[in-house]
Amino acid sequence: MTSQSLAAPASVQLQDFFKRQINYLRISVTDRCDFRCIYCMSEETRFLRRAQILSLEEIAWIAQAFVELGVKKIRITGGEPLMRNNILSLFEQLGRWSDLQELALTTNGSQLTRFAPALYAAGVQRLNISLDTLNAERFQSITRVGKLSKVLEGIAAAQQAGFSKIKLNAVILKQRNHDEVVDLLRFAIQEGLDISFIEEMPLGATDAHNRAQAYYPSEAILRDLQQHFSLSPSTENSGGPARYYRLPAHPNTRVGFISPHSHNFCDTCNRVRLTAEGRLLLCLGQEHSVDLRQLVRTYPGDKVRLQQAIIASMRLKPKGHEFDVRRPAVILRQMNMTGG
Ligand code: SAM
Numbered sequence: 001m002t003s004q005s006l007a008a009p010a011s012v013q014l015q016d017f018f019k020r021q022i023n024y025l026r027i028s029v030t031d032r033c034d035f036r037c038i039y040c041m042s043e044e045t046r047f048l049r050r051a052q053i054l055s056l057e058e059i060a061w062i063a064q065a066f067v068e069l070g071v072k073k074i075r076i077t078g079g080e081p082l083m084r085n086n087i088l089s090l091f092e093q094l095g096r097w098s099d100l101q102e103l104a105l106t107t108n109g110s111q112l113t114r115f116a117p118a119l120y121a122a123g124v125q126r127l128n129i130s131l132d133t134l135n136a137e138r139f140q141s142i143t144r145v146g147k148l149s150k151v152l153e154g155i156a157a158a159q160q161a162g163f164s165k166i167k168l169n170a171v172i173l174k175q176r177n178h179d180e181v182v183d184l185l186r187f188a189i190q191e192g193l194d195i196s197f198i199e200e201m202p203l204g205a206t207d208a209h210n211r212a213q214a215y216y217p218s219e220a221i222l223r224d225l226q227q228h229f230s231l232s233p234s235t236e237n238s239g240g241p242a243r244y245y246r247l248p249a250h251p252n253t254r255v256g257f258i259s260p261h262s263h264n265f266c267d268t269c270n271r272v273r274l275t276a277e278g279r280l281l282l283c284l285g286q287e288h289s290v291d292l293r294q295l296v297r298t299y300p301g302d303k304v305r306l307q308q309a310i311i312a313s314m315r316l317k318p319k320g321h322e323f324d325v326r327r328p329a330v331i332l333r334q335m336n337m338t339g340g
Protein backbone atom coordinates (compact mmCIF):
# COMPACT_ATOMS: atom_id res chain seq x y z
CA MET A 1 0.00 0.00 0.00
CA THR A 2 1.59 3.32 -1.06
CA SER A 3 0.81 6.19 1.27
CA GLN A 4 -0.26 9.61 0.06
CA SER A 5 -0.01 12.85 2.00
CA LEU A 6 -2.87 15.28 1.69
CA ALA A 7 -0.47 17.99 2.82
CA ALA A 8 -2.64 19.43 5.57
CA PRO A 9 -1.14 22.65 6.92
CA ALA A 10 -0.03 21.85 10.47
CA SER A 11 -1.81 24.92 11.83
CA VAL A 12 -5.30 23.96 10.61
CA GLN A 13 -7.60 22.70 13.32
CA LEU A 14 -11.31 22.48 13.68
CA GLN A 15 -12.54 23.99 16.90
CA ASP A 16 -16.11 24.52 18.04
CA PHE A 17 -17.71 27.37 19.97
CA PHE A 18 -16.89 25.66 23.30
CA LYS A 19 -13.22 25.33 22.32
CA ARG A 20 -13.43 21.58 21.78
CA GLN A 21 -10.99 20.36 19.09
CA ILE A 22 -12.73 18.26 16.45
CA ASN A 23 -10.38 15.67 15.04
CA TYR A 24 -12.63 12.65 14.58
CA LEU A 25 -15.17 12.04 11.81
CA ARG A 26 -17.66 9.19 11.74
CA ILE A 27 -19.14 8.38 8.38
CA SER A 28 -22.29 6.38 7.85
CA VAL A 29 -21.91 4.92 4.37
CA THR A 30 -25.38 3.37 4.19
CA ASP A 31 -28.57 3.23 6.22
CA ARG A 32 -29.19 -0.34 5.06
CA CYS A 33 -28.45 -3.37 7.15
CA ASP A 34 -28.89 -7.13 7.09
CA PHE A 35 -30.04 -7.01 10.74
CA ARG A 36 -32.94 -5.16 12.35
CA CYS A 37 -31.74 -4.70 15.94
CA ILE A 38 -34.62 -3.76 18.19
CA TYR A 39 -32.84 -0.77 19.74
CA CYS A 40 -31.64 0.58 16.39
CA MET A 41 -34.49 0.40 13.91
CA SER A 42 -38.09 -0.61 13.59
CA GLU A 43 -38.97 -3.81 11.79
CA GLU A 44 -40.58 -1.94 8.90
CA THR A 45 -37.82 0.60 8.39
CA ARG A 46 -37.89 2.20 4.94
CA PHE A 47 -34.49 2.83 3.50
CA LEU A 48 -33.19 5.74 1.47
CA ARG A 49 -33.14 5.65 -2.31
CA ARG A 50 -29.78 5.45 -4.00
CA ALA A 51 -29.88 9.06 -5.24
CA GLN A 52 -30.44 10.22 -1.67
CA ILE A 53 -27.22 8.78 -0.33
CA LEU A 54 -23.75 10.07 -1.02
CA SER A 55 -21.76 8.23 -3.66
CA LEU A 56 -18.48 6.70 -2.53
CA GLU A 57 -16.68 9.42 -4.51
CA GLU A 58 -18.60 12.14 -2.66
CA ILE A 59 -17.82 10.49 0.66
CA ALA A 60 -14.10 10.34 -0.14
CA TRP A 61 -14.14 13.97 -1.29
CA ILE A 62 -15.74 15.16 1.94
CA ALA A 63 -13.47 12.94 4.03
CA GLN A 64 -10.44 14.39 2.29
CA ALA A 65 -11.63 17.93 3.05
CA PHE A 66 -11.87 16.97 6.74
CA VAL A 67 -8.43 15.36 6.84
CA GLU A 68 -6.93 18.49 5.32
CA LEU A 69 -8.63 20.40 8.13
CA GLY A 70 -6.84 18.31 10.72
CA VAL A 71 -9.11 15.31 11.26
CA LYS A 72 -6.92 12.41 12.36
CA LYS A 73 -9.39 9.60 12.81
CA ILE A 74 -12.19 8.33 10.61
CA ARG A 75 -14.60 5.56 11.54
CA ILE A 76 -16.77 4.02 8.85
CA THR A 77 -20.14 2.92 10.15
CA GLY A 78 -23.77 2.65 9.10
CA GLY A 79 -26.26 0.83 8.80
CA GLU A 80 -24.02 -2.07 8.01
CA PRO A 81 -21.06 -0.63 6.10
CA LEU A 82 -20.07 -3.96 4.61
CA MET A 83 -23.45 -4.16 2.85
CA ARG A 84 -22.55 -1.19 0.64
CA ASN A 85 -21.50 -2.11 -2.91
CA ASN A 86 -17.82 -1.67 -3.63
CA ILE A 87 -17.13 -0.45 -0.08
CA LEU A 88 -13.60 -1.87 -0.17
CA SER A 89 -12.60 0.79 -2.68
CA LEU A 90 -13.37 3.47 -0.08
CA PHE A 91 -11.28 1.74 2.58
CA GLU A 92 -8.46 1.35 0.07
CA GLN A 93 -8.54 5.03 -0.78
CA LEU A 94 -8.69 6.26 2.83
CA GLY A 95 -6.07 3.72 3.88
CA ARG A 96 -3.53 5.43 1.62
CA TRP A 97 -3.76 8.82 3.33
CA SER A 98 -0.73 9.19 5.56
CA ASP A 99 -2.23 12.22 7.37
CA LEU A 100 -5.01 10.03 8.68
CA GLN A 101 -3.71 8.42 11.85
CA GLU A 102 -6.53 5.98 12.35
CA LEU A 103 -9.01 4.28 10.07
CA ALA A 104 -11.64 2.29 11.94
CA LEU A 105 -14.79 0.33 11.19
CA THR A 106 -17.90 -0.46 13.19
CA THR A 107 -19.65 -3.58 11.91
CA ASN A 108 -22.17 -6.16 12.99
CA GLY A 109 -19.61 -8.77 11.94
CA SER A 110 -21.93 -10.72 9.66
CA GLN A 111 -19.77 -10.17 6.56
CA LEU A 112 -16.33 -10.37 8.14
CA THR A 113 -15.54 -13.90 6.99
CA ARG A 114 -15.62 -12.46 3.48
CA PHE A 115 -14.06 -9.04 4.10
CA ALA A 116 -11.59 -9.25 7.00
CA PRO A 117 -8.36 -9.95 5.06
CA ALA A 118 -9.05 -7.22 2.49
CA LEU A 119 -9.97 -4.68 5.18
CA TYR A 120 -6.75 -5.41 7.01
CA ALA A 121 -4.74 -5.11 3.80
CA ALA A 122 -6.47 -1.79 3.04
CA GLY A 123 -5.15 -0.31 6.28
CA VAL A 124 -8.13 -0.55 8.63
CA GLN A 125 -6.60 -0.54 12.12
CA ARG A 126 -9.51 -0.86 14.50
CA LEU A 127 -12.66 -2.92 14.39
CA ASN A 128 -15.68 -2.49 16.63
CA ILE A 129 -17.92 -5.53 16.35
CA SER A 130 -21.39 -5.51 17.87
CA LEU A 131 -22.23 -8.50 20.03
CA ASP A 132 -25.03 -8.26 22.59
CA THR A 133 -25.45 -11.90 23.52
CA LEU A 134 -23.82 -15.31 23.22
CA ASN A 135 -27.15 -17.09 23.09
CA ALA A 136 -28.24 -17.90 19.51
CA GLU A 137 -31.96 -17.59 20.21
CA ARG A 138 -31.56 -14.28 21.97
CA PHE A 139 -29.30 -13.08 19.23
CA GLN A 140 -32.01 -13.74 16.72
CA SER A 141 -34.61 -12.04 18.86
CA ILE A 142 -32.49 -8.90 19.44
CA THR A 143 -31.35 -8.59 15.81
CA ARG A 144 -34.71 -9.97 14.57
CA VAL A 145 -32.91 -11.81 11.72
CA GLY A 146 -29.23 -12.26 12.57
CA LYS A 147 -27.30 -15.48 13.06
CA LEU A 148 -24.91 -15.57 16.02
CA SER A 149 -22.67 -18.22 14.39
CA LYS A 150 -21.94 -15.91 11.43
CA VAL A 151 -20.79 -13.15 13.78
CA LEU A 152 -18.63 -15.47 15.88
CA GLU A 153 -17.04 -16.78 12.68
CA GLY A 154 -16.55 -13.15 11.62
CA ILE A 155 -14.73 -12.33 14.86
CA ALA A 156 -12.45 -15.33 14.35
CA ALA A 157 -11.82 -14.28 10.74
CA ALA A 158 -10.83 -10.79 11.86
CA GLN A 159 -8.37 -12.20 14.38
CA GLN A 160 -6.91 -14.53 11.77
CA ALA A 161 -6.57 -11.66 9.31
CA GLY A 162 -4.27 -9.94 11.82
CA PHE A 163 -6.50 -7.38 13.54
CA SER A 164 -5.17 -6.79 17.04
CA LYS A 165 -7.43 -3.89 18.03
CA ILE A 166 -10.89 -5.41 18.17
CA LYS A 167 -13.56 -4.17 20.53
CA LEU A 168 -16.92 -5.74 21.13
CA ASN A 169 -19.88 -3.39 21.55
CA ALA A 170 -22.75 -4.67 23.66
CA VAL A 171 -25.95 -2.66 24.12
CA ILE A 172 -27.40 -3.86 27.41
CA LEU A 173 -31.14 -4.00 27.94
CA LYS A 174 -32.86 -5.09 31.12
CA GLN A 175 -34.67 -8.41 30.74
CA ARG A 176 -33.14 -8.95 27.32
CA ASN A 177 -29.44 -9.49 27.98
CA HIS A 178 -28.51 -7.77 31.26
CA ASP A 179 -27.87 -11.17 32.83
CA GLU A 180 -25.13 -11.87 30.27
CA VAL A 181 -22.64 -9.15 31.07
CA VAL A 182 -20.35 -11.52 32.96
CA ASP A 183 -20.43 -14.10 30.15
CA LEU A 184 -19.76 -11.42 27.56
CA LEU A 185 -16.74 -10.21 29.48
CA ARG A 186 -15.51 -13.79 29.90
CA PHE A 187 -15.77 -14.23 26.15
CA ALA A 188 -13.83 -11.00 25.55
CA ILE A 189 -11.11 -12.14 27.95
CA GLN A 190 -10.90 -15.58 26.37
CA GLU A 191 -10.47 -13.99 22.92
CA GLY A 192 -8.17 -11.18 24.07
CA LEU A 193 -10.60 -8.45 22.96
CA ASP A 194 -11.79 -5.18 24.50
CA ILE A 195 -15.46 -4.76 25.28
CA SER A 196 -17.73 -1.77 25.79
CA PHE A 197 -21.09 -1.93 27.47
CA ILE A 198 -23.49 0.66 26.10
CA GLU A 199 -26.63 2.21 27.55
CA GLU A 200 -29.40 2.40 24.98
CA MET A 201 -29.88 5.85 23.50
CA PRO A 202 -33.37 7.07 22.61
CA LEU A 203 -32.89 7.55 18.88
CA GLY A 204 -35.96 6.97 16.73
CA ALA A 205 -39.14 5.32 17.90
CA THR A 206 -38.85 1.70 18.94
CA ASP A 207 -41.76 -0.71 18.66
CA ALA A 208 -40.12 -3.67 20.37
CA HIS A 209 -39.67 -2.53 23.97
CA ASN A 210 -40.19 0.29 26.42
CA ARG A 211 -36.90 2.15 26.69
CA ALA A 212 -37.43 3.36 30.22
CA GLN A 213 -38.21 -0.17 31.42
CA ALA A 214 -35.27 -1.63 29.49
CA TYR A 215 -32.79 0.89 30.92
CA TYR A 216 -29.94 -0.91 32.67
CA PRO A 217 -27.40 1.64 33.93
CA SER A 218 -23.66 1.22 33.59
CA GLU A 219 -23.36 1.30 37.39
CA ALA A 220 -25.47 -1.85 37.60
CA ILE A 221 -23.32 -3.56 34.97
CA LEU A 222 -20.16 -2.59 36.83
CA ARG A 223 -21.59 -3.93 40.07
CA ASP A 224 -22.48 -7.24 38.35
CA LEU A 225 -18.99 -7.55 36.90
CA GLN A 226 -17.33 -6.76 40.22
CA GLN A 227 -18.94 -9.86 41.73
CA HIS A 228 -16.67 -11.92 39.45
CA PHE A 229 -13.72 -9.76 38.43
CA SER A 230 -11.36 -7.25 39.92
CA LEU A 231 -11.64 -4.07 37.86
CA SER A 232 -9.59 -0.95 38.30
CA PRO A 233 -10.57 2.40 36.79
CA SER A 234 -8.20 3.53 34.13
CA THR A 235 -7.28 7.12 33.34
CA GLU A 236 -6.90 6.37 29.65
CA ASN A 237 -9.13 8.32 27.43
CA SER A 238 -9.70 7.59 23.78
CA GLY A 239 -11.17 11.07 23.34
CA GLY A 240 -14.52 9.36 23.21
CA PRO A 241 -17.44 8.79 25.51
CA ALA A 242 -16.21 5.55 27.08
CA ARG A 243 -14.88 5.30 30.64
CA TYR A 244 -12.40 2.46 30.86
CA TYR A 245 -11.48 -0.15 33.42
CA ARG A 246 -8.56 -2.51 33.44
CA LEU A 247 -8.54 -6.10 34.62
CA PRO A 248 -5.20 -6.58 36.37
CA ALA A 249 -5.49 -10.35 35.88
CA HIS A 250 -6.23 -9.98 32.15
CA PRO A 251 -4.08 -7.23 30.63
CA ASN A 252 -5.29 -7.88 27.07
CA THR A 253 -8.85 -6.81 27.78
CA ARG A 254 -10.17 -3.35 28.61
CA VAL A 255 -13.72 -2.80 29.72
CA GLY A 256 -15.48 0.36 28.60
CA PHE A 257 -18.78 1.90 29.62
CA ILE A 258 -20.68 4.24 27.34
CA SER A 259 -23.24 5.84 29.57
CA PRO A 260 -25.10 8.70 27.91
CA HIS A 261 -27.66 8.76 30.71
CA SER A 262 -25.66 8.09 33.82
CA HIS A 263 -22.42 9.79 32.78
CA ASN A 264 -22.67 12.64 30.31
CA PHE A 265 -19.62 12.67 28.07
CA CYS A 266 -20.19 15.85 26.07
CA ASP A 267 -17.48 18.05 27.63
CA THR A 268 -14.72 16.22 25.82
CA CYS A 269 -16.56 15.47 22.59
CA ASN A 270 -14.11 15.53 19.69
CA ARG A 271 -16.29 14.22 16.87
CA VAL A 272 -18.83 15.01 14.20
CA ARG A 273 -20.78 12.67 11.96
CA LEU A 274 -21.59 12.50 8.29
CA THR A 275 -24.88 10.72 7.69
CA ALA A 276 -25.54 8.47 4.72
CA GLU A 277 -27.51 11.32 3.13
CA GLY A 278 -24.63 13.75 3.52
CA ARG A 279 -25.85 15.70 6.51
CA LEU A 280 -23.00 16.83 8.67
CA LEU A 281 -24.38 16.17 12.12
CA LEU A 282 -22.73 18.11 14.91
CA CYS A 283 -24.10 15.99 17.77
CA LEU A 284 -25.57 12.49 17.94
CA GLY A 285 -28.27 13.64 20.32
CA GLN A 286 -29.33 16.88 18.60
CA GLU A 287 -30.44 17.87 15.12
CA HIS A 288 -27.93 20.66 14.42
CA SER A 289 -26.62 19.87 10.96
CA VAL A 290 -25.43 21.16 7.61
CA ASP A 291 -26.41 19.68 4.25
CA LEU A 292 -23.09 18.82 2.63
CA ARG A 293 -24.75 16.70 -0.06
CA GLN A 294 -26.41 19.72 -1.55
CA LEU A 295 -23.19 21.68 -1.34
CA VAL A 296 -21.00 19.07 -3.07
CA ARG A 297 -23.65 18.49 -5.75
CA THR A 298 -24.16 22.19 -6.41
CA TYR A 299 -20.46 23.02 -6.41
CA PRO A 300 -18.65 19.84 -7.49
CA GLY A 301 -14.89 20.09 -7.09
CA ASP A 302 -15.04 23.30 -5.05
CA LYS A 303 -12.99 22.29 -2.05
CA VAL A 304 -12.56 25.79 -0.69
CA ARG A 305 -16.32 26.24 -0.43
CA LEU A 306 -16.67 22.80 1.16
CA GLN A 307 -14.00 23.49 3.73
CA GLN A 308 -15.45 26.91 4.53
CA ALA A 309 -18.81 25.24 5.17
CA ILE A 310 -17.17 22.68 7.45
CA ILE A 311 -15.31 25.34 9.41
CA ALA A 312 -18.48 27.45 9.73
CA SER A 313 -20.50 24.41 10.88
CA MET A 314 -18.36 24.11 14.01
CA ARG A 315 -20.23 27.06 15.50
CA LEU A 316 -23.39 24.98 15.38
CA LYS A 317 -22.04 22.18 17.53
CA PRO A 318 -24.24 22.18 20.64
CA LYS A 319 -22.92 21.91 24.16
CA GLY A 320 -24.37 18.45 24.63
CA HIS A 321 -27.14 15.96 24.09
CA GLU A 322 -30.35 15.85 26.11
CA PHE A 323 -31.08 12.14 26.04
CA ASP A 324 -33.80 11.07 28.42
CA VAL A 325 -35.08 7.49 28.27
CA ARG A 326 -38.15 8.45 30.32
CA ARG A 327 -39.50 10.62 27.52
CA PRO A 328 -40.53 9.52 24.01
CA ALA A 329 -37.61 9.88 21.61
CA VAL A 330 -37.12 13.51 20.65
CA ILE A 331 -34.67 12.56 17.94
CA LEU A 332 -36.63 10.75 15.26
CA ARG A 333 -33.56 9.74 13.31
CA GLN A 334 -32.69 6.11 13.96
CA MET A 335 -29.15 5.01 14.79
CA ASN A 336 -28.71 3.30 11.41
CA MET A 337 -29.15 6.70 9.70
CA THR A 338 -26.51 8.32 11.81
CA GLY A 339 -23.92 5.69 12.43
CA GLY A 340 -23.13 4.71 16.00
N1 SAM B 1 -24.19 -2.12 11.87
C1 SAM B 1 -23.01 -1.85 12.56
C2 SAM B 1 -23.06 -2.42 13.97
O1 SAM B 1 -24.12 -2.83 14.42
O2 SAM B 1 -22.02 -2.44 14.61
C3 SAM B 1 -22.64 -0.39 12.61
C4 SAM B 1 -23.76 0.60 12.85
S1 SAM B 1 -24.55 0.49 14.43
C5 SAM B 1 -25.73 1.75 14.31
C6 SAM B 1 -23.27 1.11 15.48
C7 SAM B 1 -23.43 0.83 16.94
O3 SAM B 1 -24.55 1.53 17.42
C8 SAM B 1 -23.64 -0.63 17.29
O4 SAM B 1 -22.67 -1.03 18.23
C9 SAM B 1 -25.01 -0.65 17.89
O5 SAM B 1 -25.13 -1.62 18.88
C10 SAM B 1 -25.17 0.75 18.43
N2 SAM B 1 -26.55 1.18 18.56
C11 SAM B 1 -27.54 1.12 17.67
N3 SAM B 1 -28.67 1.68 18.15
C12 SAM B 1 -28.38 2.10 19.39
C13 SAM B 1 -29.13 2.78 20.42
N4 SAM B 1 -30.39 3.11 20.25
N5 SAM B 1 -28.47 3.07 21.57
C14 SAM B 1 -27.17 2.75 21.75
N6 SAM B 1 -26.43 2.12 20.83
C15 SAM B 1 -27.01 1.80 19.66
Ligand code: SF4
Pocket residue numbers: 033034035036037040041078079080108130335336
Ligand atom coordinates in the same frame (compact mmCIF):
# COMPACT_ATOMS: atom_id res chain seq x y z
FE1 SF4 C 1 -27.90 -2.97 11.75
FE2 SF4 C 1 -26.01 -2.17 13.40
FE3 SF4 C 1 -28.48 -1.13 13.55
FE4 SF4 C 1 -28.09 -3.63 14.28
S1 SF4 C 1 -27.20 -1.83 15.26
S2 SF4 C 1 -29.74 -2.89 12.95
S3 SF4 C 1 -26.54 -4.30 12.92
S4 SF4 C 1 -27.10 -0.90 11.88
